[in-house]
Amino acid sequence: MMEIDVVIDVVCPWCFVGKRQLDRALEMRPGVVTEVRYRPYQLSPETPPEGVDRNAYYEQKFGNSPQFQTARKHLRETGEDLGITFDFDSECRIANTLDAHRLMRWSLSAGAQNAVAEGLMQAYFEQCKFIGDHDLLAVIAADAGMDRKLVAELLASDRDKELIAQEVANARQMGISGVPMFIFDGKGALSGAQGAEMIVKAIDQLEAA
Numbered sequence: 001m002m003e004i005d006v007v008i009d010v011v012c013p014w015c016f017v018g019k020r021q022l023d024r025a026l027e028m029r030p031g032v033v034t035e036v037r038y039r040p041y042q043l044s045p046e047t048p049p050e051g052v053d054r055n056a057y058y059e060q061k062f063g064n065s066p067q068f069q070t071a072r073k074h075l076r077e078t079g080e081d082l083g084i085t086f087d088f089d090s091e092c093r094i095a096n097t098l099d100a101h102r103l104m105r106w107s108l109s110a111g112a113q114n115a116v117a118e119g120l121m122q123a124y125f126e127q128c129k130f131i132g133d134h135d136l137l138a139v140i141a142a143d144a145g146m147d148r149k150l151v152a153e154l155l156a157s158d159r160d161k162e163l164i165a166q167e168v169a170n171a172r173q174m175g176i177s178g179v180p181m182f183i184f185d186g187k188g189a190l191s192g193a194q195g196a197e198m199i200v201k202a203i204d205q206l207e208a209a
Contacts, residue, residue, distance in 0.1 A: 001032070001033070001034040002032055002033045002034065002184060002185050002203065002206065002207065003033070003034055003035045003036075003037070003184075003185055004022070004033055004035070004036045004037070004182060004183065004184055004185075005036075005037045005038075005039050005182075005183040005186075006018070006019070006022065006036060006037070006038050006039065006180055006181070006182055006183070007038075007039045007040075007041045007171055007176055007179050007180065007181040007183070008038055008039070008040075008041060008117070008179050008180050009040075009041045009042055009043045009097055009179050010097050010100050010101070010104070010117070010120045010121055010124065010131065011043070011044075011094055011095065011097055011124060011131070012043060012179055012180070013075055013079075013086060013125060014075070014179070014180065014192070014193040015121070015179055015180045015193070016079070016084060016121040016125055017075070017078055017079060017082060017084065017193040018179075018180035018182070018192070018193035018194070019038075019117060019118070019121065019180070020082035020083065020084060021082065021193060021194060021195055021196045021199060022036065022182070022196075022199055024082075024196035025196040025197075025199035025200045025203065028196060028200050029200055029203055029204075032203060032207060033203065036113075036114065037108060037113070038104055038108075038113055038117050039167060039171065040097075040101035040104065040105070040164050040167050040168055040171075041168055041171050041176065041179045041181075042096075042097055042098070042101070042168050043179070044094070044096075045096070045098070045165075045168065047094060047095065047096035047097075048096065049096055049132060050093075050132075051093035051094055051095045051096065051130055051132050052093060052094050053091075053092075053093060053094075054091075054092040054093060054094050055091070055092075057094055072088060076088075078193075084125065084126065085126050086125050086126070087125065087126055087127070087128050090128040091128065092124075092128040092130075093130045093132075095124075095130055095131045095132030095133075096132055097131070097132075098161060098164055098165070099132060099134065099137060099155055100120050100131050100132070100137065101164045101168075102154070102155070102159065102160050102161065102164055103116060103120075103137050103140070103141055103151065103155070104116055104117060104120070105160055105163075105164065106141075106146070106151065106154065106160075107141065107144060107146060110144075110145070110146050111145075112141075112144040112145050112146050115143070115144035115145070116140060116141060116144045116146075119140040119143055119144055120137075120140060123136065123140060134152065134155045134156065135152075137151065137155060138151045138152040138155065178191060178192065180192065180193060182194070182199065182202070184202055184203065184206050185206060187206060187209075188202055188205070188206050190202050
């Protein structure tokens, strides 16, 4: 039986794609993987608590080149095939994802991590909600079956902030510079939003080893 760790940042669109591809792969190999754990990564840990305007951020980082527009079109089309409706047109703020990752960590022990990961990325990418908002995070937690009051209390504290920061630092020290990163039983890895078939191939190869 196999365990998979997936290193993600929940404001990375390709991580949403990668999650849905993994979901497909697991459907193709039912019962083979016993646990999937989502691990934290922060592409922009310097993002302020109030977030930054997404359009301004993308304009500064990528410009508005034909290459950027082509890449975004490809992302939309890939998302549509996976049931994701990316909304890149509405006004939106990119959050510092530290608190979202704290929630992700707590959701693992509650057996709700898959639902929380899905809820966070749907809220941000499809509904353009600000996932740095503690009230929203508590709602996402409750929708996934977690104790809303307890999550709100934990978010209001500094619980696990240093731990998440250390996990992100450890990922960088391991050489991870882009996400998603799929790690299979600590023995093999795939980088990037690979298709379901590639993930299945990696699972089969490790299972046969």
